[in-house]
Amino acid sequence: MSSSVKCNGHDRPVLIFCTVCDVAICDKCLTSKEHRGHPRSSLKDACEKQMADLAKSTKDLEGKMRKLGSVPALEPILTGLENNFTKSKDKINKLYKDLDVIVEENKKKALQLLDAMEKQLSDKLLDVEEKAEEIQQGMADISNDLQELENETDQNTADTLKQYKELEER
Incomplete structure (x- = not known):
């Protein structure tokens, strides 16, 4: 599969996701030292x-908040959480794009392949x-030739019989 989305480092189509660097990479990235030995996954995965x-982080945060009860400085946590959600959504x-x-x-x-096959x-x-059509014409020609041959055969037989009768009469 190829993609029109380009790798930031090589301007080539991205193929897979480097899970260590948290970035989509191209074929050149796969063979570079920067990503060698790093685990990878499909873009969908x-x-x-x-x-x-994101769901796990949200659940962990909810658990910590329940343990702490009332927390006076929630603003920085909420801002960080919003930033994490925004980054994850991006x-x-x-x-998906x-x-x-x-x-x-x-x-x-x-x-295109289907059109070519059609x-x-x-x-x-x-x-x-x-x-x-050529075969049908050939069959018609053979039929005509057979008819002509039959006509010739009938004519020859009639002529032969006539000559035979003449000879017999003599």
Whole structure:
């Protein structure tokens, strides 16, 4: 699968997600020292993991807040939480946008392939139709030749009988 979304470092289509660096990477990134040995995941799996991490962080925060009871300085926590949500939403939107581009490209390729197959089949059917017409014409010609041969045979038989009768009469 190829993508129109480009890698920031190489301006090449992104292929996969580096889970250590938390970034979508291209084929050159895969072979670079920067990402060598890093675990990777598909773009879709990375989106799903971001969602799961966000849900876990929210649950952990709710648990800590219940333990603390009334907390006087919630403003910084809420701001950090909002920033985390915003970053996560941005990452998810980007990853799904990448997936949409890939799906659209694959759809175009599949439709082009289907069109080519349809044209090829249509051309073959036209060839078969032409050959069928040639065969029908050939059969008609054979039928005419047979009819002429029968007529000649009947005429020759009649002439032969006539000559035979003449000889017999002499």
